[in-house]
Amino acid sequence: xxxxxxxxxxxxxxxxxxxxxxxxxxxxxxxxxxxxxxxxxxxxxxxxxxxxxxxxxxxxxxxxxxxxxxxxxxxxxxxxxxxxxxxxxxxxxxxxxxxxxxxxxxxxxxxxxxxxxxxxxxxxxxxxxxxxxxxxxxxxxxxxxxxxxxxxxxxxxxxxxxxxxxxxxxxxxxxxxxxxxxxxxxxxxxxxxxxxxxxxxxxxxxxxxxxxxxxxxxxxxxxxxxxxxxxxxxxxxxxxxxxxxxxxxxxxxxxxxxxxxxxxxxxxxxxxxxxx
Ligand code: C2E
Ligand code: CA
Ligand code: CA
Ligand code: CA
Numbered sequence: 481x482x483x484x485x486x487x488x489x490x491x492x493x494x495x496x497x498x499x500x501x502x503x504x505x506x507x508x509x510x511x512x513x514x515x516x517x518x519x520x521x522x523x524x525x526x527x528x529x530x531x532x533x534x535x536x537x538x539x540x541x542x543x544x545x546x547x548x549x550x551x552x553x554x555x556x557x558x559x560x561x562x563x564x565x566x567x568x569x570x571x572x573x574x575x576x577x578x579x580x581x582x583x584x585x586x587x588x589x590x591x592x593x594x595x596x597x598x599x600x601x602x603x604x605x606x607x608x609x610x611x612x613x614x615x616x617x618x619x620x621x622x623x624x625x626x627x628x629x630x631x632x633x634x635x636x637x638x639x640x641x642x643x644x645x646x647x648x649x650x651x652x653x654x655x656x657x658x659x660x661x662x663x664x665x666x667x668x669x670x671x672x673x674x675x676x677x678x679x680x681x682x683x684x685x686x687x688x689x690x691x692x693x694x695x696x697x698x699x700x701x702x703x704x705x706x707x708x709x710x711x712x713x714x715x716x717x718x719x720x721x722x723x724x725x726x727x728x729x730x731x732x733x734x735x736x737x738x739x740x741x742x743x744x745x746x747x748x749x750x751x752x753x754x755x756x
Contacts (some may be wrong), residue, residue, distance in 0.1 A: 503559055510546055510556060510565050514572050518544050521576055522741035525751065526712060526734045529725065534751055535732050536627065538595040539577040540741045541569070544569050561599045570602040571611060578626060580621040580744055585625070587747055593654055595627040609647040616651070623652030627677065630655065632663030635673075642672055649674045656712070661700060662726070670707060677732075679705045682715020685735070688724050701728045 513519055523537040543551040560566040574596050581594040602608065614621055628648065634641045645655060656677035657670075661684060670678075680700050687693025697713070704711035713725045716735030725733065739750055 495620055506551075506556065507563050507565065509547060510543075510560055510563075510569075513543060513545065514568065516546065518546065519569070519572065520544060520743065521580070522743055523580075523742040523747045524734060524748065525739040526595075526732050527738050529730055529733055534590060536593045536595055537590070537747065538629070538741075539573060539597070541573055541693070551639070557599065561601050564601060565600050566599045567605055570596075570599060571615075572595075574620065574626075575615050578615055578621040579626055582619050582621050584748075585621075591625075591753060593625045593627045595629050595656060597629045597658065600631070600633050600636075603630060603644065604637070604640070608644065609651065612648065612653065613651055616653075624654065627654040627656050629658040629679070629726065631658050632660070632665055632725065633667075635664060635666065635669045637670070638669060640737065641669075645674050661696065667703075670703070670709075675709055677710045677712050679712045679714055679734075680730070685713050685715045685721055685725070686717065688721050694724070697725070697730075698728055701725075701730050704731070705729060718734055 520542045522540045522542055524540060526536045526538065527533065528535045541553050541557075543553070543556055545551055545719070550687055557566065560569055577594045577596050584590045605611075612626075612628075615621075616626065630645075648655060653675045654673050656676060657673070657675050658679045658680055659681045660678050662681045678700065681695060684693060684697050688697055703709075710731045712732040712734055713721075713730050714734050716722055716725065716733045716737045718737060721735075722733060722737060739747075742750060
């Protein structure tokens with residue numbers, strides 16, 4: 481079962497183990513997962529629409545729990561967010577993604593930004609900017625090779641959000657607005673938030689064959705163009721979608737058609753294989 485709001489007795493059916501687990505149990509397992517090294521990062525490539533060269537990679541966390549089997553981020557991220565564990569998990573993700581990117585630079589494999597998803601709670605922690613500055617310092621990653629993905633929900637406290645985003649931009653990192661159009665969209669904050677990338681949610685990409693879907697994606701791409709923000713189409717699964725997006729002037733492809741999220745080594749092979 482999927483999560484339905486806050487309920488300590490909510491049950492999950494987990495992956496291969498098929499065990500049902502309470503939030504309470506899962507939360508205590510989550511807290512130990514970093515130490516037990518149960519988290520793994522996968523990286524999904526993004527490609528330039530015009531040149532089909534690699535443009536970046538998005539970091540997506542996986543939890544391989546000894547007791548629960550593979551747990552989807554869609555199942556544990558909301559719980560980690562509710563209980564606050566996400567702050568520690570998220571910091572580990574940023575550090576590991578930066579370290580990995582530095583390694584890729586060093587080995588001459590790729591020279592592209594790595595994107596990391598920031599949860600709401602993480603975004604609003606008081607020392608976020610200092611933490612990120614420290615991680616960049618510690619790992620030696622150039623700030624322009626780190627992209628932070630936020631969602632529209634950060635607009636809840638608009639003034640604080642603008643300040644945090646400006647501080648992050650001052651550090652030199654890139655900002656992407658994730659799942660654009662699925663939350664509380666406002667044209668006002670698109671103007672006031674310093675955003676580099678606008679990510680078109682996969683639900684829209686996968687709806688391109690109908691009139692409404694096409695209209696929405698066309699609008700987002702044109703919006704990106706007029707604001708000078710790069711548009712990234714998520715969830716590109718077919719050559720048809722890929723062609724339509726190209727015609728509409730979308731900048732970047734991300735999706736199974738171009739590459740699934742892969743562990744670092746597998747991604748290296750995929751990229752060296754000169755994919756697409
Ligand atoms: P998201 O940030 O919107 O990530 C995109 C999701 O779409 C990923 O699911 C990815 O595997 C999936 N995807 C990519 N291409 C395709 C495609 O062509 N077709 C389909 N059907 N799906 C595609 P995933 O990895 O299960 O992650 C789910 C969500 O969990 C993410 O959505 C993000 O909100 C969250 N998440 C993942 N990793 C992290 C993390 O490190 N921190 C935080 N705060 N959230 C994370
Ligand atoms: Ca994302
Ligand atoms: Ca997304
Ligand atoms: Ca999403």
